[in-house]
Amino acid sequence: MDNAGEQEFGVPPQAAPPQPPHRPQPPRPEFAATPLRPAPTDAPPRALTVVRSAWIGSFAVLIGIGAATALELTAVRDALESALSAERPGTAHRDIADTVSVTLLGCASAAALLLVAGLICLHLLSGRRSAARLALAVVGLVSVAAAIVFWSLMVDAGEASGGVLEWAPLVYAGLVIIGVAALFAPGMSRWLRH
Structure with missing residues (x-):
């Protein structure tokens, strides 16, 4: 039944319940939450500094290897040709010279590619x-493998370069290994996620 029907039968309409007086809300208690984890910061982690330093150091060593080879190119070529002639006494001198040229050109090309790839990846990581x-x-794993191959190929020309070709490829590989290991430090993972 509606209100009109109630009035017909003599039932008075129901009045709306009275509204309680408006009460102001009580003041909120002081509340402070201590986070379980520290808030992430935007500051780069120390591991990133290690990564950059190791890779930039490896680039410097790589450029040094190239400079030492270029400065003593004739002596390096002669040493490599002599070693190859001793291993293959029946091979023509022209073939040995071509093999040494291809080896040196291949090593220089690989070094340039690894240098450029490393620089691009470092920029993207930043x-x-x-x-x-x-x-x-x-890039780091390929660089280490290339350094070991280069070292094994140039071991006979080590003295011709003042010893640089004997130890510098190993220093380069060591710096790259440090740079790759630092990439997976816990601070790096958190920094890359935020």
């Missing part, structure tokens, strides 16, 4: 691209 970490790790 921009917090998480894929750059994996790419730089791959």
Whole structure:
């Protein structure tokens, strides 16, 4: 039944319940929460400094290897040709010279590619691209393998370069290993996620 029907039968309409007086809200108690973890900061982690330093150091060593080889190129070529002639006495001198040329050119090309790839990956890592970490790790593994191959190829020309070709490739590989290991420090993961 509606209100009109109630009035017809003599039932008075129901009045709305009275509204309680408006009460102001009580003041809120002081509340402070201590976070379980420290809030992430935007500051780069120390591991990033290690990564950059190790890679930049490896680039400097790589450039030094190239400079030492270029400055003593004739002596390096002669040493490599002599070693190859001793290993293969029946091979023509022209073939040995071509093999040495191809080896040196291949090593220089690989070094240039690794240098450029490393610089690009470092730049992307500074921009917090998480894929750059994996790419730089791959470049690092290839760099270490290339350094070991280069060292084994140039061991006969070590004295011709003043010893640089004997130890510098190993220093380069060591710096790259440090740079790759620092990529996976816990601070790096947190920094790349934020």
